[in-house]
Amino acid sequence: MQHHRNRQKSFHTHRSHLKNNQHNLVKHEKETLTSYALSTDGKAIARGEDGIIVFIKDMLENETAKVEIINKKSNYKNAIINKIESPSPHRVTPPCKFTDRCGGCQLQHVSPEVQSELKSRWFFETLKRIGKWDSANINSAEKLLSLIFLKQEHYRRRVRFHFNGKELGFRGSHSNRIVDIDHCLIASLKINEKISFLKDNLIKAFKEIQEKKFGKLMECEIELTECDDEKVVLNIADFQVDQDPNKEICLTIIEKYLTIQNEQIIHLKHSELPRFRLKKQSFIQPHLDCIQLYYQHIKENTDDFFKNIIKNKQDKNQFIAWDLYSGAGIFSPLPYFSGKRFNVDVQCFAVEGIKDAIDSLNINCKNLPVAGIVNDVEVFVDQEFKKKLDPLTQFKDIDIIILDPPRAGAGIEIMQKIVELCSKKSLVMYLACDPASFARDTRVLLEGGFRLKSLNLFDAFGHTIHYEVLGCFERGN
Numbered sequence: 052m053q054h055h056r057n058r059q060k061s062f063h064t065h066r067s068h069l070k071n072n073q074h075n076l077v078k079h080e081k082e083t084l085t086s087y088a089l090s091t092d093g094k095a096i097a098r099g100e101d102g103i104i105v106f107i108k109d110m111l112e113n114e115t116a117k118v119e120i121i122n123k124k125s126n127y128k129n130a131i132i133n134k135i136e137s138p139s140p141h142r143v144t145p146p147c148k149f150t151d152r153c154g155g156c157q158l159q160h161v162s163p164e165v166q167s168e169l170k171s172r173w174f175f176e177t178l179k180r181i182g183k184w185d186s187a188n189i190n191s192a193e194k195l196l197s198l199i200f201l202k203q204e205h206y207r208r209r210v211r212f213h214f215n216g217k218e219l220g221f222r223g224s225h226s227n228r229i230v231d232i233d234h235c236l237i238a239s240l241k242i243n244e245k246i247s248f249l250k251d252n253l254i255k256a257f258k259e260i261q262e263k264k265f266g267k268l269m270e271c272e273i274e275l276t277e278c279d280d281e282k283v284v285l286n287i288a289d290f291q292v293d294q295d296p297n298k299e300i301c302l303t304i305i306e307k308y309l310t311i312q313n314e315q316i317i318h319l320k321h322s323e324l325p326r327f328r329l330k331k332q333s334f335i336q337p338h339l340d341c342i343q344l345y346y347q348h349i350k351e352n353t354d355d356f357f358k359n360i361i362k363n364k365q366d367k368n369q370f371i372a373w374d375l376y377s378g379a380g381i382f383s384p385l386p387y388f389s390g391k392r393f394n395v396d397v398q399c400f401a402v403e404g405i406k407d408a409i410d411s412l413n414i415n416c417k418n419l420p421v422a423g424i425v426n427d428v429e430v431f432v433d434q435e436f437k438k439k440l441d442p443l444t445q446f447k448d449i450d451i452i453i454l455d456p457p458r459a460g461a462g463i464e465i466m467q468k469i470v471e472l473c474s475k476k477s478l479v480m481y482l483a484c485d486p487a488s489f490a491r492d493t494r495v496l497l498e499g500g501f502r503l504k505s506l507n508l509f510d511a512f513g514h515t516i517h518y519e520v521l522g523c524f525e526r527g528n
């Protein structure tokens with residue numbers, strides 16, 4: 052789990068990784084290729100003159116280009132474009148001047164509408180190929196899908212810049228070198244305003260560290276988060292130095308130059324809680340508009356669930372809701388507020404691994420029936436599963452689950468237990484930043500008698516291959 056000071060990699064390990072990456076470099080091998088498909092990481096796929104698959108960065112489907120092979124693996128090669136000979140009609144001039152070197156975005160050369168189309172195509176391929184969803188469920192997903200297109204530029208409220216004493220920016224697209232930038236097209240405008248401050252002061256901090264002989268070879272990662280009160284909060288996310296014992300002193304020097312205070316708080320606008328505050332290391336949805344948007348969709352589905360409960364005259368009026376991987380609890384009290392609109396009581400539980408996030412949650416949800424629990428979700432679900440199996444313990448089935456796991460997803464085992472722990476009439480809302488994890492995990496819900504009720508694909512990360520999916524699955528209602 053993420054914590055800036057105890058997560059630091061050794062500087063030496065990092066350097067050897069850089070060397071290994073350069074090991075397979077093949078220079079000056081050129082071919083003219085025509086691509087026939089686009090992989091889900093945004094690279095075009097072509098077959099080389101020797102029959103081997105070649106992945107080509109920044110190339111679109113059905114384009115012909117002279118390409119340069121940059122490395123060879125056992126059964127494929129990676130290439131970059133030298134010259135495009137027949138461009139796709141969907142190709143546009145990349146709006147960012149750093150695009151050919153910076154590894155931050157992969158789709159700058161693709162028109163915005165086609166970026167969204169590609170993402171929904173990739174999503175259905177993933178449901179089929181990785182999730183092994185059957186055709187009936189794929190058909191219903193196709194009918195239900197609502198594609199939501201968000202602002203494409205200056206949208207990221209959280210970014211992590213690398214700095215090596217000289218360059219400040221993101222890692223390169225085909226090397227580990229830091230690409231020096233003075234502007235980022237996808238970072239928020241407030242974050243952009245901080246770039247020169249950040250660079251100037253990191254240069255001063257590194258200079259002081261060197262002059263005092265605390266370290267020579269250094270690299271750091273600084274995380275910047277835009278708050279809704281117009282402030283930008285800085286955090287040292289990672290720091291490597293060749294003289295390990297001096298690390299803490301060096302961090303103090305950097306903090307002094309960047310005016311970082313340890314108790315910095317991020318203020319957010321929240322639909323139902325007037326003052327939402329979170330400690331700086333808590334997770335935050337990266338797109339400026341996403342919190343409100345995701346909240347709205349989860350709320351509509353939860354309201355519908357209670358509406359049907361009332362319509363079907365079910366006598367139950369005490370409900371239990373879980374928010375798993377809750378972070379600081381943006382969604383945790385939502386089922387309670389929704390229940391209130393339908394005159395039913397909802398007891399909410401939020402489970403999250405980072406204590407800072409749960410501390411924020413408990414402050415934000417003070418006086419509400421929301422309990423924040425610091426625990427690993429796997430451990431928590433397993434404990435609850437054992438309670439259910441034990442006739443001596445009282446276990447009440449769960450009615451609503453919100454799941455917003457990290458990229459790796461929740462995993463099959465947790466999902467199987469969730470299916471068992473949910474009541475006969477229940478709602479599971481799965482928000483995913485990784486479509487493959489979504490596809491794999493939610494198949495377990497479909498096999499467990501849930502049916503897809505609504506599906507949103509949020510094209511929330513313009514110019515990149517990433518997107519977010521919210522699938523709401525219901526059983527028995």
Ligand SMILES: C[S@@+](CC[C@H](N)C(=O)[O-])C[C@H]1O[C@@H](n2cnc3c(N)ncnc32)[C@H](O)[C@@H]1O
Nearest residue numbers: 334376377378381403404426427428455456457
């Ligand atoms: C995608 S974020 C979701 C946060 C929250 N839903 C929000 O919108 O603010 C995933 C969260 O899961 C937490 N997490 C990751 N792995 C975990 C685990 N195994 N057990 C508990 N929490 C975990 C992370 O710390 C992070 O806060």
